[in-house]
Structures are given as structure tokens and as C-alpha cells.
Amino acid sequence: GCAVHTRMIKNLTAQLFRARRKRLSLGAARFDSKTQASNEKLKTRLASLSDSNRTYSRENSYLREKVDALSEDKSRLENELRFSENSRLEAEESLAEVRSGTVTLFENGSYTSDTVVTVLELLDLGVADEKVGRVMESVAKLVKAKLDRLPSPSTVRNFAVASLSVAKSHAYERIDQAIERDDQLCLYSDETNKSGTKLQLFGAGLPKEGGGQEIILFGLVDVPDKSAETAFSSMRARLGGRLTTVGDILPRVVTDWDTLSDASRQQLMTFHVFYCQLHVIANYTNVVLEALAEHERLTTVLTVVKEVSRLFGDRSAGLHSCSKDRIFCHRKSLKSFIDKMVGGRPELIKLRELLDLPIVDEHLQILGLLDQLVTGPLWRLAENVVHVMETGTTVSLLLSWVSECRDSPLSFFSGNGSVPSLHSIAAGDEQFLENLLSLSPSEASLDAVSVVMESSRGYFEHLFEDFIGTGKYSGKVDEVVMERTLCASATNRFIESGFGFVDRLYSYKP
DNA sequence: CCTGAGATAGGACGCCACTG
DNA sequence: CAGTGGCGTCCTATCTCAGG
Numbered sequence: 001g002c003a004v005h006t007r008m009i010k011n012l013t014a015q016l017f018r019a020r021r022k023r024l025s026l027g028a029a030r031f032d033s034k035t036q037a038s039n040e041k042l043k044t045r046l047a048s049l050s051d052s053n054r055t056y057s058r059e060n061s062y063l064r065e066k067v068d069a070l071s072e073d074k075s076r077l078e079n080e081l082r083f084s085e086n087s088r089l090e091a092e093e094s095l096a097e098v099r100s101g102t103v104t105l106f107e108n109g110s111y112t113s114d115t116v117v118t119v120l121e122l123l124d125l126g127v128a129d130e131k132v133g134r135v136m137e138s139v140a141k142l143v144k145a146k147l148d149r150l151p152s153p154s155t156v157r158n159f160a161v162a163s164l165s166v167a168k169s170h171a172y173e174r175i176d177q178a179i180e181r182d183d184q185l186c187l188y189s190d191e192t193n194k195s196g197t198k199l200q201l202f203g204a205g206l207p208k209e210g211g212g213q214e215i216i217l218f219g220l221v222d223v224p225d226k227s228a229e230t231a232f233s234s235m236r237a238r239l240g241g242r243l244t245t246v247g248d249i250l251p252r253v254v255t256d257w258d259t260l261s262d263a264s265r266q267q268l269m270t271f272h273v274f275y276c277q278l279h280v281i282a283n284y285t286n287v288v289l290e291a292l293a294e295h296e297r298l299t300t301v302l303t304v305v306k307e308v309s310r311l312f313g314d315r316s317a318g319l320h321s322c323s324k325d326r327i328f329c330h331r332k333s334l335k336s337f338i339d340k341m342v343g344g345r346p347e348l349i350k351l352r353e354l355l356d357l358p359i360v361d362e363h364l365q366i367l368g369l370l371d372q373l374v375t376g377p378l379w380r381l382a383e384n385v386v387h388v389m390e391t392g393t394t395v396s397l398l399l400s401w402v403s404e405c406r407d408s409p410l411s412f413f414s415g416n417g418s419v420p421s422l423h424s425i426a427a428g429d430e431q432f433l434e435n436l437l438s439l440s441p442s443e444a445s446l447d448a449v450s451v452v453m454e455s456s457r458g459y460f461e462h463l464f465e466d467f468i469g470t471g472k473y474s475g476k477v478d479e480v481v482m483e484r485t486l487c488a489s490a491t492n493r494f495i496e497s498g499f500g501f502v503d504r505l506y507s508y509k510p
Numbered sequence: 511c512c513t514g515a516g517a518t519a520g521g522a523c524g525c526c527a528c529t530g
Numbered sequence: 531c532a533g534t535g536g537c538g539t540c541c542t543a544t545c546t547c548a549g550g
Contacts, residue, residue: 157522
């Protein structure tokens with residue numbers, strides 16, 4: 001194959017050489033015969049041609065400039081045309097949309113904000129992720145509109161997930177706004193223990209336009225243990241440096257601390273701290289039970305209450321799950337119930353023996369009356385108090401009642417409540433109170449009441465010390481302080497309800 | 511009329527694939 | 531690569547119906 005190609009190239013080269021030689025000889029002959037004759041003619045013609053060439057090239061360059069200018073105009077106009085064409089198309093599109101009733105929900109690759117808001121509203125109303133699209137379609141049909149696109153269930157769900165983020169920023173923004181407006185804030189906080197994990201939850205109370213407060217829960221965090229000291233030191237670790245007091249922390253958590261005036265710094269440093277009154281009530285049980293134990297030198301009633309809670313309540317962990325007034329009222333039923341359980345559990349038999357002791361009867365009666373006369377009213381007070389400073393009035397009433405009962409225990413059995421204004425009796429309580437008062441007190445009971453009331457006095461005086469005597473919130477409270485503590489709730493129930501949700505998260509599958 | 515067991519409907523999440 | 535859509539799986543709520 002190579003040999004054949006070489007041959008072909010050699011032949012072609014030869015032919016090319018022959019043709020070139022022929023052309024040269026012919027051209028030379030022709031040139032020789034005519035050149036002399038037309039040479040002069042050509043010269044004048046060339047002169048006139050170059051003359052006109054100059055004219056034309058001047059014209060040409062002028063025209064070229066003109067063309068350049070025009071083409072600039074042209075491209076500008078073209079651009080403008082494209083724009084107006086675009087807007088014409090858009091207008092036509094939206095006109096067509098209006099004509100056909102089509103609404104655009106989906107633009108540039110994602111759903112519009114309005115659409116997302118609608119989806120979230122529907123979700124809030126309990127429309128299932130899967131149904132949201134069809135609900136929107138259905139409503140669109142009602143108003144004779146067409147939707148260009150509908151979100152699928154998974155997209156709806158993604159919006160919902162994304163909304164968590166939005167909600168979080170919203171919470172932060174609300175708090176920021178409140179701080180900027182110099183609103184009175186209340187910071188709520190508590191810790192809880194869920195299957196080995198310690199959780200700390202924070203919330204803020206912001207004043208609302210029409211009175212009352214808006215509660216924002218934020219910052220559910222793991223903490224290594226439940227003590228305030230640990231919480232504080234982990235906070236300290238996160239902020240860095242060595243912080244030991246509120247005064248050390250504030251400059252680090254408040255933006256622009258350095259630029260604030262001394263007065264506003266001073267104002268920020270003023271904190272009002274209140275303990276949750278529900279916890280006061282909850283812990284009161286232990287105070288009373290301890291006092292009673294001291295009185296009888298044994299812990300019989302405690303055992304009874306615990307055992308009844310454990311055996312008959314729905315939660316094993318409760319001193320509080322079963323109210324004492326009810327145990328007192330049902331003690332006879334409990335006894336006969338256990339009697340009927342032939343061969344019952346040993347715990348039941350032991351409980352039966354305890355229930356027979358007269359001292360248990362007496363102590364249950366006292367516990368029941370305390371439920372009715374102290375804890376109940378306090379609970380209602382804590383839930384309904386308009387301003388936390390009103391606590392002062394009630395507490396002094398409570399304390400004078402407690403002192404009175406300590407000095408003359410008989411008045412405890414009169415059934416008159418500690419705080420008269422809260423004497424309203426909850427539905428069904430009347431019979432309990434009646435039942436509780438039906439047993440006339442023995443000498444021992446009166447002694448027990450005396451002991452209990454002495455402990456109670458110490459307990460309440462200690463916990464409410466700010467509201468009584470020389471406490472900082474006793475008597476007439478300064479207007480400024482009243483204003484600043486406007487959002488302080490008497491209880492920490494908002495945080496506790498937050499923990500309710502947390503509990504739900506821990507105990508139920510999604 | 512109440513209760514408990516079984517059946518059924520429906521909701522939520524993780525994972526994967528597709529697309530502009 | 532973010533947004534979107536579909537599927538399988540698990541779980542809960544509700545309904546139904548028999549039996550007391």
C-alpha cells in the first residue's frame with residue numbers, strides 16, 4: 001500500500017511541473033504582444049481609478065463611522081426591544097392567567113413565600129401533610145381559579161420542618177424586639193431529668209399589647225447535672241473567663257455593653273428573683289410529713305401515703321399523685337377492699353394494719369385538712385394572681401392563720417380556710433371537707449397540729465421572706481418595681497408545660 | 511350501655527431518585 | 531446542590547362488633 005501511494009505522489013508531482021511550465025510560456029507570449037500598446041492607456045486609467053478610490057475611501061470611512069454609530073443604536077434598541085418584549089410576554093402571561101384564573105404558586109424553582117405561609121397555616125389547622133395540596137386545589141376550585149402547581153406531601157413536610165427554624169428565629173427576634181423596646185422581661189428556667197438525661201429549659205415572658213404575657217420557650221439544653229452550680233459553671237465555661245456574679249456575666253451576654261451609660265447598666269443589673277409557688281406547695285408535703293414523723297417518732301403516715309399512692313395511684317413515684325383528703329375519706333373503703341382480697345399481697349396486709357392505727361387516722365385527717373385549707377387555696381392563688389406582688393397580702397393572712405392554729409389548734413378543725421378570699425370550694429370538695437371535719441380531734445391530734453403549724457410557719461416564713469416583715473417586697477412596693485415585675489408569674493408552670501411536651505417526646509414514638 | 515379485641519385508616523419519618 | 535416527589539415502614543387513633 002505504501003509503494004502504491006509513493007508512486008501516485010510521484011506521478012502527480014510530475015504532472016504539476018509540466019502544467020506550470022506550459023502556463024509560464026503562454027503568459028509571457030501574450031504579455032509581450034499587447035503590453036506596449038495599452039501601457040499608456042492603463043496608466044491614465046490607473047490615475048483616474050486611484051483618484052476615485054481616494055474619494056470612495058473617504059466616503060467609505062465616513063459611512064463606516066455612520067454604520068458604527070447606527071449599529072450601536074441598533075443594539076441599544078434591540079436590547080430595549082427584548083426588555084419590552086419580555087414584559088409584554090409577562091403581561092400576556094398574567095393576563096392569560098387572569099383570564100383562565102391560573103394562580104402562580106411555583107416560581108424560579110421553588111414555591112412562593114405566600115404559598116409556604118398558606119401551607120403552614122393549613123398544617124396548623126390540622127390538615128394532614130398529604131392532604132394540603134388537595135385542600136388548596138379544592139379551595140381554588142371554589143373561587144374558580146387554577147393553581148399552576150401543588151406541593152406534594154413530602155414538600156409540605158419539608159416546609160413544616162423548615163418552619164421550626166423560622167419559629168426559632170421568630171422567638172429570638174421577638175425577644176430582641178422586647179429588649180430593644182426596653183420591655184419588662186421575665187426569664188423562666190427549670191431543670192428536669194429524663195431517663196438519665198438532664199435537661200434545662202429556658203423561657204421568656206414578654207408583655208402583650210392587650211395585657212397579659214406572651215410566653216416564648218427557647219433553649220432546651222443538655223446539662224451534665226441538675227445542680228444550679230453546674231448549670232452556672234457550664235454557662236461560665238461557654239462564656240469563657242472567670243465569672244462569679246451576675247455583674248460578671250451581664251457584660252458578656254448583653255450586646256453593646258461597653259456603649260451603655262452607667263444608668264442603663266445599673267438598670268440591667270437590677271434583678272427580681274421569684275421562686276415558683278407550685279414548688280412551694282409541692283415541697284410543703286415533705287415539711288408536714290416530717291413534722292408529723294417528729295410528732296409520732298415514727299413514719300407511719302408517710303408509709304401509708306406512699307403505699308396507697310404506689311398501690312392505687314397510676315404512678316409509682318408519687319407523694320403528690322394521691323391527695324391526702326381523699327385517702328382520709330376512702331380509708332374505710334380501702335380497709336374493706338383489702339379485707340375482701342383474700343390472700344392479698346403482703347404489702348396490702350401491712351397497709352391494712354397501718355390503716356387500723358388511730359394515729360394514722362388522725363394524721364390523715366390533718367393532712368387532708370391541710371390539703372383543703374392551705375394547699376388548695378395556695379394553688380388557686382398561685383394560678384390566678386394578677387401580679388406576683390399580691391402574694392404579700394395573702395402570705396401575711398396565711399401566716400397569721402398558721403400562728404393562730406399553732407397556739408390554739410382547735411381552730412384548725414373549724415374548717416375555716418387560711419385565706420378567706422380563696423375559700424371558694426372546688427366542685428366535689430365540699431363532701432371531702434365535711435367528711436374531714438366529722439372526726440373530732442383527739443388530744444394527740446391537737447398536739448400534732450401544733451407541731452405541724454410550727455414547722456409550717458418556719459417554712460413559709462423562709463420561702464416568702466421577701467414578702468413579709470422587712471423583706472424587699474413587703475408593704476407598699478415601689479411603682480418602678482411593680483412595673484418591672486409585671487411579667488413575673490407566680491409559678492413556673494410555662495416551663496413545666498414545656499417539660500410536659502418533652503415528656504411526650506420521650507415516651508411516645510413519632 | 512360499656513368494654514375489649516381486632517380491623518382499618520391515616521400520619522410521620524427516613525431514604526432514595528430525579529431535576530433544573 | 532437544593533428542592534421536590536415517591537415509597538416503605540412503623541406507629542397511633544379511630545371504628546366496628548361481639549359479649550356481658
